[in-house]
Amino acid sequence: MWISKTIFNHFKSRLNFTPNYAPLSLLSPRRFASTIAQNPSTFNSIHDANQVIDFPGGTVKFIPEMRFISETSPKRIPCYRVLDDDGQPLANNFVQVSEEVAVRMYSNMVTLQIMDTIFYEAQRQGRISFYATTIGEEAINIASAAALTREDVIFPQYREPGPLLWRGFTLQEIAHQCFSNKYDNGKGRQMPIHYGSNKHNYFTVASTVATQVPHAVGAAYSLKMDKKDACSITYFGDGGSSEGDFHAALNFAAVMEAPVIFLCRNNGWAISTPTSDQFRSDGVVVKGQAYGVRSIRVDGNDALAIYNAVQAAREMAISEERPVLIEALTYRVGHHSTSDDSTKYRPANEIEWWRLARDPVARFRKWIERNGWWNDMAESELRNSLRQQLLHSIQVAENIEKPPIEDIFNDVYDVPPSNLREQEQWVKDTIKKHPLDYPENISA
């Protein structure tokens, strides 16, 4: 099938031939172009018969020299950026962002930054069991979400709460999830930072690495079948790109022509594994072409570059029905999580340098201030107000009771089967018999 389609398309282009089929809707029966192989001998008469061979997959030129393709390119793939380190635009060819959107983006980036700081502290104080920060990657989080619409579905890894904040998930809801209380969307079933909200088209985070990447392809397939004006986007890190699921998902997306954006946050570290131990390719962007996926490398700390790239990728994904791979280069300023101390495997001054000199939030702030859209007073107001809000949310969430016992057993299936109901009754009976052995803030 593949050879005949390639031959058919080539034939078409050579002879200005337009195919004689009406474009059918996706839901009606449709076949790929042709399943009848063209006769190779007629084909060779068009080309110089000595220069090509026609294996399955299409014709290739042959050469008598044995030439290996080098494992590296002399030059690395260049990186797209809009603003320099000082927040000055490098050129004028970027999509302008309105004041409203820019200020909203900035506020969300600050929110994310402060939220991370405070929740991290809360974990250190023993108030929540676990947390993972997104420090250093605020631009990727917020700018990518700003470039999408509410209809685009998001499949996150676990370092992307930004899109949720952008779409209106409140700090109080974040706190509820981190404290696993009864107001958590997930009913207290997942670890902190494993947010999920179907209302916001943000699929629940699973701890498993890169399993969400094929999910996003499946969702894109579904959107394509329904002919929706939406794409799916999935985030993963440099480490996640080593998983088998990443490779197969890119391959599938290309073959199925699915409207999905693969956004790799290459932040240099997979817990303690630096990228030099993760892969030997020129980052993740070069893997796109290997699978037939259009790709671009972007400065992940430049909010405007991310915004522009994601917007363009979304347009391509939906109108051309193709996957797009974006590698956003950045740095993981925080530790992998609260269970990690990254000073054990990287120098503390390197972390500090990236935190201060390359802060994406500060860089974007310089740009909006230069445009007259922001100032010091607005900054301190925002930060104070956020701090108050967060401390209040944490306090509220901490005092709310945990989900009821039934929620251990509900939602395993659509309706609880008899064996689970029995097990639930057993747990409740045990709690009644030994109330002192069980925490007080669970309702039986």
Next chain:
Amino acid sequence: MATLFQGVGAVTPFSASSSLDSNKLLLPSRKSLSISDSRGSIFVYRSDALNLKAATRLQLSPGHQKRSPSEDLLLHQSRGSFGAFGLYLHCLRIAYPWHELLLFEALREGLEEEMERDPRVCVMGEDVGHYGGSYKVTKGLAEKYGDLRVLDTPIAENSFTGMGIGAAMTGLRPIVEGMNMGFLLLAFNQISNNCGMLHYTSGGQFTIPIVIRGPGGVGRQLGAEHSQRLESYFQSIPGIQMVACSTPYNAKGLMKAAIRSENPVILFEHVLLYNLKERIPDEEYVLSLEEAEMVRPGEHITILTYSRMRYHVMQAAKTLVNKGYDPEVIDIRSLKPFDLYTIGCSVKKTHRVLIVEECMRTGGIGASLTAAITENFHDYLDAPIVCLSSQDVPTPYAGTLEEWTVVQPAQIVSAVEQLCQ
């Protein structure tokens, strides 16, 4: 979990789990009768190789399945009509029209009916499209429904299962076909960590109405890697349901039920059963995913089995009947959860249990079934439960060796004789 399907009158609850597909609710287009639910009297046509018994009128009570029209499928094929009896059959057919087909065709029929009924149903797997599937279960569907609804995938089981999960969460109802169940071991991560879990961890926000199906079991010299019995590995995963089909009748019914279920369902087929022929009703029917099938009622001993072993058991049953025993044979069909109601009623009647399975001895379906029966019906047992299963060895290739890793009718007969002493 979906309880007995009530027939077309009840709207199957499709949960609008994501905001993307709010307009997709569809009602079935034809009137259908759920035979599993009917209390009326029906004709059951029983036949064996030598003579055609007259039809008997039966009163069905809830919890019992309509018996499949022919029992000893491996031993004979139904013949056409003869003379007066042929006329009788002809009248029967007008009253209750049926058609004859093979098991893989029954699966295809079930699949096609569901695809016709609901445009969200789609199939994905290796070689399911133009090729029609390695066992021809999806033959002709790609031509009819297009390449997008019957999707050929590259070879990456974990990833196309993941894709199916993502599609299911976004509003489709995919059926993922593993070319051989053994290949789904590669998909274990997605099945266990995501398929079974995401409905729960998302707090019920996202449902995964996916069906994962494929042929498994010991075939004819397919080698160890292609003779896996995965039901024992999957049975612990919370959040999934498992069913095993064994006849064309229940294959079609279970396929349809699995597709309509809101939970992820794994449908186990068997490589050697695809060419079984049986007559199935023309009218639409859906079976329950949690019910066992009473194959042969009896008084002396309960034999629990599923999939291919059902036929070995029925073969042994013939010998046992000649020797004067009256075994009750139940095809458990539902591997997770077990239909402890049907099984329990049987145990209370016969007080002896023999489990015949193709799984390995250690950690197999039989092992957990033994535990479940002992826990629940210990007082009703007159003898310890005996479980006949395959040995804990990879399936050897040599034909004679392979035959002896699978439970044979002779072993079943001697086990029954020993239990009934």
